Amino acid sequence: MMNYPMEHSSPPPEGQGGDPAPPAVHAEDLTVVRGPRTVLRGLGFTVPRGRITGLLGPSGCGKSTLMRAIVGTQAKVTGTLDVLGRPAGHPALRTRIGYVTQAPSVFDDLTVRQNLDYFAEILDPGRAASDHRHDDVTRVIADVDLTAHADALAGNLSGGQRSRVSLAVALLGAPELLVLDEPTVGLDPVLRRDLWTLFHSIAADRGATLLVSSHVMDEAERCHRLLLMREGEVLADDTPDALRTRTGSETVEEAFLHLVDEAKDKAAARTKETTR
Numbered sequence: 594m595m596n597y598p599m600e601h602s603s604p605p606p607e608g609q610g611g612d613p614a615p616p617a618v619h620a621e622d623l624t625v626v627r628g629p630r631t632v633l634r635g636l637g638f639t640v641p642r643g644r645i646t647g648l649l650g651p652s653g654c655g656k657s658t659l660m661r662a663i664v665g666t667q668a669k670v671t672g673t674l675d676v677l678g679r680p681a682g683h684p685a686l687r688t689r690i691g692y693v694t695q696a697p698s699v700f701d702d703l704t705v706r707q708n709l710d711y712f713a714e715i716l717d718p719g720r721a722a723s724d725h726r727h728d729d730v731t732r733v734i735a736d737v738d739l740t741a742h743a744d745a746l747a748g749n750l751s752g753g754q755r756s757r758v759s760l761a762v763a764l765l766g767a768p769e770l771l772v773l774d775e776p777t778v779g780l781d782p783v784l785r786r787d788l789w790t791l792f793h794s795i796a797a798d799r800g801a802t803l804l805v806s807s808h809v810m811d812e813a814e815r816c817h818r819l820l821l822m823r824e825g826e827v828l829a830d831d832t833p834d835a836l837r838t839r840t841g842s843e844t845v846e847e848a849f850l851h852l853v854d855e856a857k858d859k860a861a862a863r864t865k866e867t868t869r
């Protein structure tokens with residue numbers, strides 16, 4: 594596995610008046626109801642700026658729902674959820690957040706460059722911005738390593754290439770917060786490694802915050818911080834090192850299993866207490 598700089602030394606970004614900028618995401622007692630089910634239950638956590646936070650947990654634990662709440666597209670959200678210092682869903686956040694869903698959202702009948710030109714025009718309209726848009730589009734195509742395919746129709750690309758077009762769309766306009774829902778699913782190991790290298794350079798060079806979900810535990814080792822989720826709850830909010838140390842585990846996967854057992858034991862003890 595590659596080694597990544599786990600801490601970078603630049604000072605935290607400052608807000609107006611020299612105050613430290615608020616965290617990228619802050620949640621307290623965050624609850625989300627979908628249909629008849631409460632899928633997120635009283636979550637509390639903080640995502641720091643300029644870091645890569647991994648959102649990990651088994652399929653169905655609520656990762657996508659949490660991401661949707663953060664980007665402001667989820668209904669029936671209660672509790673506190675602040676994003677870049679504003680309530681989630683605030684219109685001022687629209688251009689400050691890049692979001693990539695699990696399903697690549699690209700037009701198959703347009704080329705890679707035409708897809709990006711289209712989204713760049715929406716973000717930064719007008720003739721005056723045309724040169725700037727062109728440079729931005731060329732930069733993000735290079736960032737996701739699709740320069741050689743810039744003139745290929747999106748519909749003729751592989752699944753991994755199409756998801757990288759979606760990622761390139763999210764990189765347009767250099768957002769402060771990137772929310773990526775399982776961006777490496779279905780990619781081969783080389784592409785997965787390359788994408789993680791890209792995530793690290795986006796965080797280090799631009800000071801952007803990345804929230805990246807995965808259900809593959811080995812990807813946890815590539816993150817600065819982790820939010821481990823299970824059944825709509827946050828089991829841990831810590832660095833990979835601290836999690837391994839605290840649980841006496843060799844890997845984050847082992848630490849996760851340890852925390853699951855601990856949570857089950859606690860729940861069993863509570864049930865015993867109430868039925869006494």
Ligand SMILES: Nc1ncnc2c1ncn2[C@@H]1O[C@H](COP(=O)(O)OP(=O)(O)OP(=O)(O)O)[C@@H](O)[C@H]1O
Pocket residue numbers: 627628629630632650651652653654655656657658659808
């Ligand atoms: N429209 C809905 N109505 C009711 N329950 C839903 C709805 N959509 C999702 N759920 C439930 O909410 C829970 C969380 O779903 P979510 O998609 O957030 O999980 P996930 O961790 O992202 O899973 P995956 O890794 O498989 O994408 C799941 O148990 C799912 O069954």
